[in-house]
Amino acid sequence: MNMDAMPKLDVTGAICPRCGIGTLAPALVNETLRVGVNAVEVTTEANVCNYCAEHWFDPPAQAAIDAAIRRLRDGDTEHLTHRGEVYRAS
Ligand SMILES: [Zn+2]
Numbered sequence: 001m002n003m004d005a006m007p008k009l010d011v012t013g014a015i016c017p018r019c020g021i022g023t024l025a026p027a028l029v030n031e032t033l034r035v036g037v038n039a040v041e042v043t044t045e046a047n048v049c050n051y052c053a054e055h056w057f058d059p060p061a062q063a064a065i066d067a068a069i070r071r072l073r074d075g076d077t078e079h080l081t082h083r084g085e086v087y088r089a090s
Pocket residue numbers: 016017018019020021022049050051052053054
């Protein structure tokens with residue numbers, strides 16, 4: 001899949017569809033994605049609401065997120081960086 005072929009959506013200044021109050025602006029965000037008991041972190045661009053902080057991903061960002069989830073789900077950790085362990089307290 002060629003991620004560069006997917007159009008980036010310029011929604012800067014648009015009203016947030018979630019809260020209807022804030023406006024969206026691009027920012028780099030760290031997403032932690034759970035896959036079963038494991039997790040993978042992805043830093044990607046998102047359109048972030050300046051009121052409710054909701055993250056909206058355009059197609060290239062969503063594709064990067066989906067690829068990271070797929071990679072961890074498939075056990076293809078060779079191309080991921082091991083950062084630590086996830087614990088549960090109770
Ligand atoms: Zn919002």
